[in-house]
Amino acid sequence: MTTMGDVARIAGVSASTVSHVLNGTRNVNAATRLRVEAAIEEVGYRRNGVARSLAAGRTHTVGLSISALTNPYFGSLVHAVERALSDAGYVLIVGDSHDEVTSEQRVTGSLLDRQVDGMIVAPAAGSEHTTLPEITRTGTPLVLIDRGVDVGCDRVVPENFASAKTLTEHLLDLGHRRVAVVRGLAGITSTIERFDGYCAALSGRGITVDPALVIDGESSTDVAERQVHALMSDADRPTALVSLNNAMTIGTLKAVRGLGLSIPHDVAFCCYDDFEWSDLFEPRLTAAAQDVETIGVKAVELLLRRIHGDDDAAQHIRVPTTFHHRNSCGCG
Amino acid sequence: MTTMGDVARIAGVSASTVSHVLNGTRNVNAATRLRVEAAIEEVGYRRNGVARSLAAGRTHTVGLSISALTNPYFGSLVHAVERALSDAGYVLIVGDSHDEVTSEQRVTGSLLDRQVDGMIVAPAAGSEHTTLPEITRTGTPLVLIDRGVDVGCDRVVPENFASAKTLTEHLLDLGHRRVAVVRGLAGITSTIERFDGYCAALSGRGITVDPALVIDGESSTDVAERQVHALMSDADRPTALVSLNNAMTIGTLKAVRGLGLSIPHDVAFCCYDDFEWSDLFEPRLTAAAQDVETIGVKAVELLLRRIHGDDDAAQHIRVPTTFHHRNSCGCG
């Protein structure tokens, strides 16, 4: 491997000069610079980022801890984060938390060991007592995404309550009185807030929440399918269904179809989260679309600000959803 | 920041002993180990991975260069790769090549600078003359995925030719004679091989390829939608359509629906790549499903073998697709 010393020798300068031409950190005589650049070219020199990071104390690396399994938005989120980071000269290390604190700690521990300059975490349930304090203790800038947890750091999460409320109210407005809900993984704020939105819509109309109509889909396609199948097999089944995230929507749709029921004729349907194919589906899905792209970009923005030394009060950003009124609800 | 020296001092041992208990690299007296562990616990010591990497000459890091834009499988691929790597104690750095050599070089250059122990690349068109040689020159283990390029290194790619041929033949078997094809990004092997499969199916039946029925979808949803729209607006439109990847399938379906045409009644349809919702769609999509999961896992397997010093001849793995016979083709 060729080092900076090799380049320096060939160019007839000191290593520090090579370093400075590489980094533009001080004025270098044009002729000297040229000699250095020629030498670099000649030996095909490539700087060692590890040594650089050790000496400089910064790695220009950011870690992302997320659960791929329960987050079908994984792709677009990672994509948005990667792009924003890359534009700022950082690289992204991804780790899968499996939505479980033990693996989350393994992931974030490994990121911390690697001296990431900052971290973006979609916290698993229980994370506020384990992983998160561990991170903040190191002083590593941290921003939470997807789910909010109160640990006094920046976070950017989707609008949950109002969106779920709107979805439910829409069904209520169409005359439905028995509206079932498929709810996500227990213990995470998005599940809680969306479910609260559902409840608020009902009470706003003087309807009490019927526990029999509350299904725990655990943010899983399979679980949702099983549970919805059971519920809809009942003679006394609901006339409308709200699914609170994309994975469960697929399960719900499978169950409904498996039963030979038709949407919206036999059961009206609205869902939180949109799909690329929502418009292609028959019937087209009425949905609250989350803006993952923005969530990723904003998270990076906040993080970079912290990395660059900003220490204002923690910011809490809510990214609004878009209501796509199509016809699975029974309209149009 | 607390260092190994601090821990050593507190435990009353040398730094090297601390290093050895941390890494299990030599026998340490049980009592000594306990003292060290207590000291580590006491100060909340966490090893500095950067220093470690510099001294050890390995980073336990692998880079992945891929195009998220044209690869809707991004999520599952990254997920599979991350999991396999994580199981082996490695972390993953992802970079987006945008399917364009310039950004690809930026990405891989940055990965090389960071001294990744190995690299997985889904090469952009033209990569064999730029990026790839640059990587191999550094001696960094490299495995290609998704598209094969002949640079003498390991690769794992999907079955393309036979799958596309099967799809086309199926349509031909159903009596179609005017079968159009929506073809991917020019210059990459998957596009070429799949298109060859289409051509082979036709010639096998004595049909010559009609250039008017060959659409360039450029692996893009929008382009495919526009082009299919144009083609299908024609009075003399084809009676069947084959789309050669998932992004273009969505565009194709949008175009067909936009024209008020029905599948398979007005036009029969088969596609390369499957979706989670293929079974939910009306009609259910007949498709050749790629096994991205396996591609990712195999790629990591090959890479780790190289990283661990194996230098056998380059391996070329083809991962078979699964033919899902549903009813967009006109059957059932």
Next chain:
DNA sequence: GTGAAAGCGCTAACAC
């Protein structure tokens, strides 16, 4: 405008 030298925090001979 340029160089010398002291680290950054760790690993791994090597010696005992």
Next chain:
DNA sequence: GTGTTAGCGCTTTCAC
């Protein structure tokens, strides 16, 4: 079973 020591390849004061 443990300590000493010499780097790993770079950045960055400090001096000239």
